[in-house]
Amino acid sequence: MFSSIRLPKIRKIFQRPFNGIYVQNWIFEHLIFLYIAFILLFPKIPVYFISTVATPIRIDDLVTVGLFLVTVTLGLYLKRDLRPKYHRILGIVGFFVLSLVFSTTLGSLMGTINPLTGFGFVFRWIEYLIPLYVGLVTITSTTQARRLIYWLIILVFPIALYTFLQLFGVVGGYGGGFYSYEYVKVNDRVFAAFSGPYEIGAYYVLMLSMAATIFSILKNGVIKLLCFCVFVFGLISLSYVNARIPLAALMVSIVATAFLTKKWKVSVILLSFVVVIPLLISPLMLYRSNQLIGELNTKYLSSLPYFEGKEFQDGLSQYIDNSAERARLFKQFTTEHDTSIFFLVEKDKGGNKIDTPSNLPTLGKGQVPTGMPSQTPSRLPTQTPRGVILPSQLPTQTPPRNGLPTQLPTQVPTQTPKVQVNVEKMFAHTDASLSFRLKTVWPLAINAWLANPLLGGGFSVVGVGVDSEYLTLLAELGVLGILVFIYLLWSILRNIKTASDQTSSINIRVILIGMFSGIIGLIIEGFFVDAFRASKIAYLFWLLVAVVIILSKSEESADH
Numbered sequence: 108m109f110s111s112i113r114l115p116k117i118r119k120i121f122q123r124p125f126n127g128i129y130v131q132n133w134i135f136e137h138l139i140f141l142y143i144a145f146i147l148l149f150p151k152i153p154v155y156f157i158s159t160v161a162t163p164i165r166i167d168d169l170v171t172v173g174l175f176l177v178t179v180t181l182g183l184y185l186k187r188d189l190r191p192k193y194h195r196i197l198g199i200v201g202f203f204v205l206s207l208v209f210s211t212t213l214g215s216l217m218g219t220i221n222p223l224t225g226f227g228f229v230f231r232w233i234e235y236l237i238p239l240y241v242g243l244v245t246i247t248s249t250t251q252a253r254r255l256i257y258w259l260i261i262l263v264f265p266i267a268l269y270t271f272l273q274l275f276g277v278v279g280g281y282g283g284g285f286y287s288y289e290y291v292k293v294n295d296r297v298f299a300a301f302s303g304p305y306e307i308g309a310y311y312v313l314m315l316s317m318a319a320t321i322f323s324i325l326k327n328g329v330i331k332l333l334c335f336c337v338f339v340f341g342l343i344s345l346s347y348v349n350a351r352i353p354l355a356a357l358m359v360s361i362v363a364t365a366f367l368t369k370k371w372k373v374s375v376i377l378l379s380f381v382v383v384i385p386l387l388i389s390p391l392m393l394y395r396s397n398q399l400i401g402e403l404n405t406k407y408l409s410s411l412p413y414f415e416g417k418e419f420q421d422g423l424s425q426y427i428d429n430s431a432e433r434a435r436l437f438k439q440f441t442t443e444h445d446t447s448i449f450f451l452v453e454k455d456k457g458g459n460k461i462d463t464p465s466n467l468p469t470l471g472k473g474q475v476p477t478g479m480p481s482q483t484p485s486r487l488p489t490q491t492p493r494g495v496i497l498p499s500q501l502p503t504q505t506p507p508r509n510g511l512p513t514q515l516p517t518q519v520p521t522q523t524p525k526v527q528v529n530v531e532k533m534f535a536h537t538d539a540s541l542s543f544r545l546k547t548v549w550p551l552a553i554n555a556w557l558a559n560p561l562l563g564g565g566f567s568v569v570g571v572g573v574d575s576e577y578l579t580l581l582a583e584l585g586v587l588g589i590l591v592f593i594y595l596l597w598s599i600l601r602n603i604k605t606a607s608d609q610t611s612s613i614n615i616r617v618i619l620i621g622m623f624s625g626i627i628g629l630i631i632e633g634f635f636v637d638a639f640r641a642s643k644i645a646y647l648f649w650l651l652v653a654v655v656i657i658l659s660k661s662e663e664s665a666d667h
Contacts, residue, residue: 150300196656246657310647
């Protein structure tokens with residue numbers, strides 16, 4: 108009876124043209140839903156390592172390529188048009204891809220990069236564009252676009268729950284390149300299934316910005332409550348990520364929403380949440396914020412002295428801050444350095460004095476740091492920190508002792524002592540992540556860019572990245588390439604703003620403004636993080652670009 112009743116009805120659905128299109132759209136829509144849920148919730152487990160390629164082939168790479176193949180195969184079988192309609196954003200994307208290929212080819216010919224490594228990165232960037240293509244050929248209506256956005260917002264709940272399980276030590280995670288693709292358990296900086304704190308922080312900037320915008324504008328009680336719960340739940344999770352840049356970027360996003368919507372009261376309330384909640388519930392975030400303030404107050408010279416204030420003597424000073432970064436960044440750096448500038452006296456656990464250099468290694472072009480700068484910093488602290496002995500403070504007279512001369516030698520030996528120094532210990536009382544950027548990897552990128560300012564040295568000239576998307580692209584693609592990328596971001600924002608001004612639907616407008624604010628936050632994040640090349644963020648970003656193109660086209664056609 109079941110087959111005689113149900114099967115003919117299913118056949119009729121496919122036989123009628125309108126319902127046939129409806130079923131096709133339902134299939135493609137849920138295919139995207141399943142794909143993005145898998146990408147965000149499943150860890151980056153490596154499948155195959157290639158010695159000449161910086162990142163391994165991972166399961167998410169295979170799933171993304173599989174999404175492309177399934178979409179094309181199913182589209183051909185259903186006789187669906189698989190050619191995305193041209194949009195000016197697509198033209199800029201194509202030009203950007205050409206700049207990737209050209210700079211990497213040039214760098215390979217000049218010998219500045221390994222061709223296999225460089226083009227491995229190029230192919231990965233092309234892979235990131237697969238969600239853009241799939242979204243353009245499968246999302247055919249504004250209703251589908253709205254459902255996709257709300258699905259992305261709902262996924263914040265399981266991701267935040269994942270971080271809470273990590274926080275309490277129930278589960279660990281494969282942290283991607285940040286943790287060398289190993290399964291680790293952490294209780295200081297959660298990251299769910301993302302590569303590390305930087306990537307999940309960028310994800311929360313995107314999602315919480317959209318949730319905040321929808322909460323600010325829409326009057327639907329159920330959706331408003333949903334977005335408020337997402338915002339608070341995600342913000343609590345972000346607090347235990349213990350990353351400061353995402354919080355700052357989220358604040359900028361909320362301010363951008365306030366300017367576009369004129370909802371200042373709601374925005375002030377949300378801003379107060381972003382400021383207060385992390386400092387109340389995360390002692391490590393409070394400590395890292397205090398570190399940053401101290402770093403800025405001493406104008407990045409806080410690595411000179413080892414401060415002996417109470418903040419470094421209590422329980423929070425047990426080096427739990429930035430433990431992941433120091434383990435990752437400095438575990439291999441132990442070298443000889445010149446100690447002629449300052450003698451910073453510190454005692455180890457055994458009470459023995461340790462001579463520690465004051466400056467970070469200088470960088471040669473395209474090289475990792477190997478030595479210390481020989482010149483004295485141009486500007487020194489006005490007060491000598493405790494434990495620091497400057498040459499001018501040495502006594503000119505010494506008491507007679509067993510007939511020894513009372514005058515010190517007038518000449519100082521020209522050869523200075525060399526000591527073995529663990530660089531991780533140098534950063535024990537400083538902001539490790541900020542110091543590493545300012546004094547190590549960012550100068551590395553600038554040196555690489557100066558070698559070829561116009562066209563860059565090609566992908567992988569500075570490795571995977573230098574914790575700044577724009578400095579990394581500047582070194583890889585030169586001035587021309589970074590200008591194309593900036594123009595691409597500006598074009599995306601301009602299209603969102605134009606479509607939001609043209610639409611008469613509050614539901615579409617709120618989604619567009621939410622994406623505008625989220626992308627603004629992601630752009631801010633890119634100054635301190637390689638945000639647009641982190642795979643989960645890249646897949647999500649290009650899928651949102653597809654939504655932008657679809658919504659802007661729908662408003663253009665409606666306007667005409």
